[in-house]
Amino acid sequence: MTLKMAVLPTSNLYLDNALESAGAAVVSLDDAQALIWTGSDQTGFPHELPKNIEWVQLKSAGIRPWITSGRIDSYRKWTSAVGAYSDDVAEHAVALLLGSLRQLPLHARASTWLKADTWDTVRSLRGRKVAIVGAGSIGRAMIPLLNSHGARVIAVNRSGHDVEGAETTAASGDLEEVLTAADDAVLSGASTDETHHLIGATQLAALGSDPLDGAPGVLVNIARGDLVDTDALTHALQSGTISGAGLDVFDPEPLPSGHPLWTMDNVLITPHIANPKQRMLKNFADFVVKNLCLFEAGRKLKAEIDLNRSY
């Protein structure tokens, strides 16, 4: 049996090759059993899907806008791509954390030998305690990386149920105590009404201090900009309430030219590239093939969207 897939609005070489290898045929929407939607949002999505479409695979890991728009029906299966990109984003989080501890923004801007200034203040990740705020797919992918780097992990999730690999797990209601106990924090939670401005002046002041020299910790955000009160963050970085930040996401995003964060030596900025494009295309193609095999086998798909509990 050859599975018939529609790919909209556009395809790419990774996806074409992956579908061909898997023995799937790319056909029009009216002839397909499944739709692979490669758009990053809902722009151009078909107003009405034909009845023959039994399954829709979305490209995004976060599908909150799809839920709120009411686009997702219960007539067929819908899958997100949650988990497909987690390893790459987790790697970027570690790169930002290491980069902040090793003072890479200051060093990258230098044009003279700063050793006398920075040898004493550069820090190592080893032995530090890192809070992972939002231990979903990306947060969990960070844990083995941090452990291999000799850091200990406090995971934070809604329930407080144990997360594998974390030294301790706490419920999100205990966030402030966690930040006090931790040296550094990585934000990897979803953007919801409850997580809007989750990190403000109080939380930044709570973030713990260095095990060796008592210097305050580092905040990394690879989740969504609106988890953080940007003004409070800017102030905390200017006043030394926290020692540094590694930021891939912003509120507002893009971060406007002229914003003070751009030129601060304790801020490492990347422009929402934690999930690099070429890797994203390849990882999505691999993910689709896995789900395609499960679909053909009549098994439960990866990342099926449950309208009753999705966020």
Add this chain to the structure above:
Amino acid sequence: MTLKMAVLPTSNLYLDNALESAGAAVVSLDDAQALIWTGSDQTGFPHELPKNIEWVQLKSAGIRPWITSGRIDSYRKWTSAVGAYSDDVAEHAVALLLGSLRQLPLHARASTWLKADTWDTVRSLRGRKVAIVGAGSIGRAMIPLLNSHGARVIAVNRSGHDVEGAETTAASGDLEEVLTAADDAVLSGASTDETHHLIGATQLAALGSDPLDGAPGVLVNIARGDLVDTDALTHALQSGTISGAGLDVFDPEPLPSGHPLWTMDNVLITPHIANPKQRMLKNFADFVVKNLCLFEAGRKLKAEIDLNRSY
């Protein structure tokens, strides 16, 4: 029994506390059984050691200058600190490699949103093949880190004997083939007559290309500057023969102000801070205590210097 130790030329809080915890007494050179030399070189080292000194613990991991000066005698045990700092230096190597792949120098210097330029060119460490040139203590400490990041390792050592955790191990005579097979290379070998300018134009041209987009690889040097021909490296970075470099050591060192490497967006420079000072002091103190326990127990010490094969 209380072990009597001399600490010269200076001590520090980490060492004082560690020796006190271990129950050792700090005494003068003439009364001591062992000397802990905390100097980073031989400046001020006693011209003649009294006979009562049975063991000398040096602070350096690389002890080549001590060998060539003829300072090390066979009357007593001498230990280096090789291994004491390896984890921290290995971490810095990973930070530089990730930082180069994630284009942190370019991003750190930006004051506008570069996503349209860099989302397509940023790379992930996952799936890459990394050559570790010089699989000594630091090189071996990198292997579990790279493996946890989803990279594969080709280790290079003198003998080509298998290194644990590496996918393959090659002898240093096969360096060029290794560089061709690898995507990126990290230099972690000792500075010797044979490794002087080990990496020149030919080796840089051999360094492999990206598994996804064919872009050339990244060179990281956390070993010694003179392993690399700096002019050849500068040219390779300017011409795109390699795509980036993460450098903590230089030849000449310090890297002179005005050198073209300072301002290149594909070069991530740190000023020989891979082994951060506070961590170094703590790690040395921990290392001394371990050796002190072994000495008291009459057992073989860690990092004993063998004049017949040391480098």
